[in-house]
Amino acid sequence: MKFDFKLATVAAGFLGYVFAQSAERKIAIIGAGAAGSAAAYFLNQLATEAGVNVNVTLFEKTNHIGGRSITINAFDDPAQPFEQGASIFVPINYVLYESMNAFGLTPRDPDVGSDPVMGIWDGNSFVFTINENHPEWWTNLKILLRYGPTAPQKAKDLVTATIGRFLQMYTPQFFPFESLTERAEQLNLTAVTGVTGQHFLAANGVGTLYANELIQSLARVNYASNLPNMHGLCAMGSVAAQGAIAVQGGNWQIFDEMAQRSDAHIQLDTAVTAIDKDSSGTKFEIQTTSGSTPGTPSTYPTSFDNVIIANPFQFSGISVGEDVFSTTLETIDYVQLHVTIFTSTKKFKPSFFNLPSWISAPGAVLTTLAKTDTPTSGPDGVGKPGFWSLTTLGKATNPQTNQQENVYKIFSPEAVTPSFLSDLLGGTVPSTFTGGSSPISWYKATVFHSYPKTSPRTTFQDPIVGEGVYYTSGIEAFLSTMETSALMGKNVARLIVDDILAAGSGSGSKMVKSRESDSERDSQGVWWEKQSVLN
Numbered sequence: 001m002k003f004d005f006k007l008a009t010v011a012a013g014f015l016g017y018v019f020a021q022s023a024e025r026k027i028a029i030i031g032a033g034a035a036g037s038a039a040a041y042f043l044n045q046l047a048t049e050a051g052v053n054v055n056v057t058l059f060e061k062t063n064h065i066g067g068r069s070i071t072i073n074a075f076d077d078p079a080q081p082f083e084q085g086a087s088i089f090v091p092i093n094y095v096l097y098e099s100m101n102a103f104g105l106t107p108r109d110p111d112v113g114s115d116p117v118m119g120i121w122d123g124n125s126f127v128f129t130i131n132e133n134h135p136e137w138w139t140n141l142k143i144l145l146r147y148g149p150t151a152p153q154k155a156k157d158l159v160t161a162t163i164g165r166f167l168q169m170y171t172p173q174f175f176p177f178e179s180l181t182e183r184a185e186q187l188n189l190t191a192v193t194g195v196t197g198q199h200f201l202a203a204n205g206v207g208t209l210y211a212n213e214l215i216q217s218l219a220r221v222n223y224a225s226n227l228p229n230m231h232g233l234c235a236m237g238s239v240a241a242q243g244a245i246a247v248q249g250g251n252w253q254i255f256d257e258m259a260q261r262s263d264a265h266i267q268l269d270t271a272v273t274a275i276d277k278d279s280s281g282t283k284f285e286i287q288t289t290s291g292s293t294p295g296t297p298s299t300y301p302t303s304f305d306n307v308i309i310a311n312p313f314q315f316s317g318i319s320v321g322e323d324v325f326s327t328t329l330e331t332i333d334y335v336q337l338h339v340t341i342f343t344s345t346k347k348f349k350p351s352f353f354n355l356p357s358w359i360s361a362p363g364a365v366l367t368t369l370a371k372t373d374t375p376t377s378g379p380d381g382v383g384k385p386g387f388w389s390l391t392t393l394g395k396a397t398n399p400q401t402n403q404q405e406n407v408y409k410i411f412s413p414e415a416v417t418p419s420f421l422s423d424l425l426g427g428t429v430p431s432t433f434t435g436g437s438s439p440i441s442w443y444k445a446t447v448f449h450s451y452p453k454t455s456p457r458t459t460f461q462d463p464i465v466g467e468g469v470y471y472t473s474g475i476e477a478f479l480s481t482m483e484t485s486a487l488m489g490k491n492v493a494r495l496i497v498d499d500i501l502a503a504g505s506g507s508g509s510k511m512v513k514s515r516e517s518d519s520e521r522d523s524q525g526v527w528w529e530k531q532s533v534l535n
């Protein structure tokens with residue numbers, strides 16, 4: 001919804017204030033993933049509430065809104081979408097959860113829950129399995145027998161305490177924030193990010209076997225890394241992902257709705273290639289290329305007062321002129337993750353997992369290191385299993401046979417080979433993966449820079465990286481999720497609106513008081529509250 005000046009004047013008049021239309025702030029957002037879309041959405045919302053004028057342009061180099069939140073269509077049929085990138089979130093992810101509800105989108109169970117049996121595979125055997133169809137007491141007994149009486153509760157308490165600290169970031173006392181490093185310190189979260197997941201769990205009395213098997217398997221499916229190679233907050237985030245949901249039809253729709261409702265000028269298929277100060281030295285001029293086959297960059301006709309870089313800068317292909325940044329943007333090591341999604345009528349072969357033929361293999365296979373592995377064994381530490389996870393996403397109808405087939409997803413550090421798939425499914429998978437007598441009917445593989453490799457750290461790239469220039473992706477080394485990126489987008493939106501208000505009250509020209517005395521406008525906070533009641 002666009003800020004309606006007339007309506008706001010009436011509303012403001014009712015409260016006793018008249019706002020002269022402020023000079024509009026032109027803002028460029030680069031990237032329409034979770035962070036960029038949320039920034040656009042909350043800029044519109046917060047500016048409307050504050051009665052200031054923003055004019056936002058959202059640049060996205062692909063033709064798709066959502067970034068790494070993206071679906072893929074089984075059998076290339078748009079009626080059968082599955083999550084290819086970010087798949088799950090939890091109800092305490094307030095930005096996503098509340099937006100999903102506000103936009104009338106429908107939550108559903110995540111794909112990975114579609115098979116009742118989950119096993120933790122170490123490349124030799126299943127060290128643990130859980131069958132959802134078994135009674136809970138049976139599962140609890142199994143956990144008790146293998147991991148002892150205290151580990152699960154200790155882990156649970158630790159997650160609750162850590163997430164509790166993180167959730168304070170949403171409270172007025174801690175939001176917005178100009179420095180993520182400072183906030184992390186204030187919330188004592190640097191004590192969690194400054195040590196490895198392994199260390200954090202051990203220091204808090206969580207048993208080694210429980211950590212190495214149950215928690216590490218979740219850490220590996222969430223962050224493609226082992227506990228000794230990731231920091232404590234990532235480890236905690238992985239465990240907290242239990243009880244997760246997804247959006248019916250695709251998580252990307254939350255960000256698409258945010259972008260559409262933001263009233264921003266949305267420029268799809270438009271990559272930003274350069275940011276420079278303009279001749280006045282106060283505004284930013286940007287270069288873009290458009291179309292799927294990028295041509296020569298041209299100068300975008302509008303200059304901007306603010307620029308929000310809402311994607312990992314090192315992969316953005318943006319060159320930046322002198323004086324744009326006042327700090328160096330750190331290059332972060334990202335995980336390279338191969339995501340392979342395919343369909344087959346076949347189930348996983350028990351013999352692949354050294355199981356006898358009469359026992360069926362779990363439909364969800366998480367992994368951990370074998371006893372003989374080190375945390376850095378194999379490519380990226382994947383160890384003996386060779387892959388991070390192997391899950392059954394659900395069923396899809398093969399249009400050629402009209403039969404329902406299984407949809408599978410593999411996370412691996414290297415490309416999946418036909419011989420691996422032949423072993424997994426039986427039959428012969430050709431080098432083309434599909435065709436002939438292949439057990440695979442449809443196949444798509446993609447490589448992502450999925451998330452940072454989060455070795456322990458206590459400082460983070462802060463969101464203000466130059467005068468008028470903001471950056472959202474620094475939060476990924478703290479915790480990489482759709483929610484944290486969206487929260488950072490909202491944070492930056494709030495910082496900009498606060499900046500506009502501060503500039504306005506400084507000059508005194510943008511806010512013209514009419515009837516009531518100063519004492520009645522006791523704080524902007526109160527005014528915002530009244531304004532949102534009227535909205």
Ligand SMILES: Cc1cc2nc3c(=O)[nH]c(=O)nc-3n(C[C@H](O)[C@H](O)[C@H](O)COP(=O)(O)OP(=O)(O)OC[C@H]3O[C@@H](n4cnc5c(N)ncnc54)[C@H](O)[C@@H]3O)c2cc1C
Pocket residue numbers: 030031032033034035036059060061062064066067068069084085086087088089270271272273310311312315316317318337339448449450451472473480481482483485
């Ligand atoms: C396989 C996979 C699984 C994941 N699972 C989960 C999960 O289950 N739950 C969860 O919460 N998170 C998950 N994540 C992480 C999550 O996807 C990211 O944390 C989140 O998408 C980051 O959002 P973002 O907006 O910061 O960046 P992105 O989503 O990467 O969006 C950045 C956007 O900027 C665009 N862009 C880049 N350069 C330019 C340019 N020069 N000009 C214009 N546009 C540009 C890109 O095209 C992209 O659309 C997963 C990620 C992957 C890859």
Ligand SMILES: *[C@@H]1O[C@H](CO)[C@@H](O)[C@H](O)[C@H]1NC(C)=O
Pocket residue numbers: 188191192
């Ligand atoms: C901060 O966290 C560490 C690690 O969990 C803990 O040992 C310490 O007591 C905490 N300090 C405060 C002030 O909460």
Ligand SMILES: *[C@@H]1O[C@H](CO)[C@@H](O)[C@H](O)[C@H]1NC(C)=O
Pocket residue numbers: 055056302
């Ligand atoms: C916003 O900026 C664009 C580009 O400079 C301009 O075309 C448009 O008229 C401006 N105003 C509004 C209300 O969109």
